[in-house]
Every structure is written in structure tokens, then in C-alpha cells.
Amino acid sequence: MEDQRIVDLYWQREERAIHETEKKYERYLTKIAYHILADAEDSKESVNDTYLKAWNSMPPHKPAVLSTYLGKIIRQVSIDIYRKRNSMKRRASQYAISLSELEECITDGSTPWQTVELQMLADAISAYLRLSSVEMRNVFLCRYFFMDSIREIAAYYGVSESKIKSMLYRMRCGLKEHLEKEGFAI
Amino acid sequence: MKPEKISDAIGLIDEELITSAQTVRTRRKKRRRLVRGLAAAAVSLCLITAGVLSGIKGPEDKGVEYVYAIAEAEYPTMTPYPDEMAFVDEKTGEIDYDAYLLQCGNFCPMQTEKTVSIHR
Numbered sequence: 001m002e003d004q005r006i007v008d009l010y011w012q013r014e015e016r017a018i019h020e021t022e023k024k025y026e027r028y029l030t031k032i033a034y035h036i037l038a039d040a041e042d043s044k045e046s047v048n049d050t051y052l053k054a055w056n057s058m059p060p061h062k063p064a065v066l067s068t069y070l071g072k073i074i075r076q077v078s079i080d081i082y083r084k085r086n087s088m089k090r091r092a093s094q095y096a097i098s099l100s101e102l103e104e105c106i107t108d109g110s111t112p113w114q115t116v117e118l119q120m121l122a123d124a125i126s127a128y129l130r131l132s133s134v135e136m137r138n139v140f141l142c143r144y145f146f147m148d149s150i151r152e153i154a155a156y157y158g159v160s161e162s163k164i165k166s167m168l169y170r171m172r173c174g175l176k177e178h179l180e181k182e183g184f185a186i
Numbered sequence: 187m188k189p190e191k192i193s194d195a196i197g198l199i200d201e202e203l204i205t206s207a208q209t210v211r212t213r214r215k216k217r218r219r220l221v222r223g224l225a226a227a228a229v230s231l232c233l234i235t236a237g238v239l240s241g242i243k244g245p246e247d248k249g250v251e252y253v254y255a256i257a258e259a260e261y262p263t264m265t266p267y268p269d270e271m272a273f274v275d276e277k278t279g280e281i282d283y284d285a286y287l288l289q290c291g292n293f294c295p296m297q298t299e300k301t302v303s304i305h306r
Binding site for chain 1: 207
């Protein structure tokens with residue numbers, strides 16, 4: 001089914017929207033989640049949370065490219081699960097448990113300023129990526145947005161892994177320089 | 187700045203950039219599938235061509251091939267040795283070896299040479 005049609009189903013509040021999303025994007029979403037979580041069970045949970053978030057966010061959102069929109073959601077959801085999982089592992093004391101209970105009393109923990117700062121940083125990274133060549137930019141995003149392995153990226157481009165590593169290294173150095181120039185404290 | 191913060195910010199970059207990277211990922215996979223398909227087709231074609239050129243056929247054709255091979259085969263016919271008795275002198279009962287060996291030499295030089303060596 002066409003993406004536009006699926007988005008329309010979300011807007012019409014038809015549950016078939018989730019079914020169609022699952023049919024078309026389950027593999028794609030599971031792959032992103034697995035790259036972040038490295039656990040099949042957690043990945044499944046992340047994919048289900050993504051369907052729920054998509055359901056709750058459409059409307060008001062009407063994404064032009066559904067795959068990108070869902071990719072952004074699952075990336076964030078998976079990172080959240082990863083952080084939660086790791087913090088739970090670290091926290092074994094009653095103090096840690098009490099802290100996690102107190103987390104329920106506050107919001108997501110980010111102040112409006114932090115949110116603005118994060119968006120400014122995202123804009124600066126976007127600007128840097130636009131200055132880079134298309135190939136370098138896509139390699140960077142395959143690695144740091146989709147979390148693809150170096151091996152996978154090398155296979156996408158039909159080049160050696162060492163070449164991809166070298167490209168990523170140059171991109172990271174360039175990004176550091178760009179962010180310093182933009183006034184971010186690295 | 188923590189790397190987590192940069193990672194979070196990467197999650198917020200322009201969708202257009204992400205879509206571009208996603209397109210490349212999908213296209214590369216499709217291209218890889220196409221290349222694999224073409225390679226498989228090329229290998230199959232090579233095997234078929236090699237089979238045809240070397241005359242290898244299916245099991246059902248083997249009998250026909252065999253009959254064809256027998257029909258076409260040409261075996262050299264052995265030159266008959268001269269009849270030794272034809273060189274026996276009826277009066278004396280002796281064999282005319284010179285004439286016999288000469289006759290052998292006309293038909294079978296190798297044997298003649300051998301015979302000659304024995305004769306020596």
C-alpha cells in the first residue's frame with residue numbers, strides 16, 4: 001500500500017493503519033531497533049512502541065515520507081529503551097530504585113532550554129552535512145542515524161571497510177571543527 | 187559535550203537528509219540483488235554453453251551418442267601375412283626366405299625389420 005494511503009488511514013483513525021504499517025515496515029524497523037538494542041525481545045517491544053507512537057502522533061503529523069518518520073520514532077524509542085535498560089542494570093541499590101520511582105513525578109527531564117539547545121545542535125549538524133558530499137553524508141547517516149555496521153555500509157557502497165572507516169573519521173573531525181566554529185563547547 | 191547528546195541531535199536532523207540516506211540503502215540492496223541475479227544467469231549460461239560445446243548431453247541422449255560413435259569409428263584392418271607355404275619349393279622342400287621376407291617387407295615394414303634382425 002502507498003505511504004500516503006497509510007497516513008490517510010491513521011488520520012481516519014482506522015486500526016488497519018497499524019496493520020498496513022507492520023506489513024510494510026516491520027523488517028525495516030526491527031533492523032534499526034536491533035542495531036541499537038542488540039536484543040530480539042527488546043527490539044520487538046521497541047517496534048510495538050513505535051506503532052503506538054505513530055498512532056498517537058498522526059494526526060496532527062502528516063509525514064511526507066512515512067519510512068523516515070517511523071525511522072526517527074524507532075530510533076528514539078530504541079535509544080530510550082537502551083538507556084533505561086542500562087540504568088536498571090547499574091542501579092541495584094534501594095537508593096537507585098527510589099530515584100527511578102521519583103522519575104515518575106517529573107516530566108521527561110529536559111528543560112525547554114535543553115530542548116532548544118538540542119534543536120540548535122541538530123540544525124548545526126544538518127548544516128554541516130549539507131556542506132559535505134552526498135556520499136560522505138550518507139555514509140555518516142547510515143552509521144550514526146541508522147546505526148548500520150561498518151561492514152554493512154561497505155557492502156552498500158561496494159568499497160572496503162577501511163575506506164568507510166576513513167570516511168567516517170574525516171567526517172567526525174570535520175563535524176568537531178564545524179561545531180567549534182558554531183560556538184558549541186565540545 | 188557527551189556523545190549521547192550528539193546522537194540525540196542526529197535524531198533530530200532534517201528528514202530530507204535521512205530520506206536521502208535511506209534511499210541509498212534501499213537502492214544499494216536492490217542493485218546487489220540485481221547483480222547477484224545477473225551473475226547467476228551468466229554462470230548458468232556459461233555452463234550450458236560449455237556443455238553444448240563439449241558434447242555433453244543429458245542421460246537420455248547417451249544411447250544415441252554411443253551408436254553414433256560405433257557407426258563412425260574406423261579401425262585399421264590388419265595386413266595379412268604372406269602364406270609361408272607358398273614359398274616352399276615342392277621339389278626340395280626348402281622355404282625361399284628371401285622371397286618371403288621381401289613379400290613381408292611390402293606389407294609390414296616393422297615386422298620385416300624385426301624378422302631381419304632375428305634373421306641376422
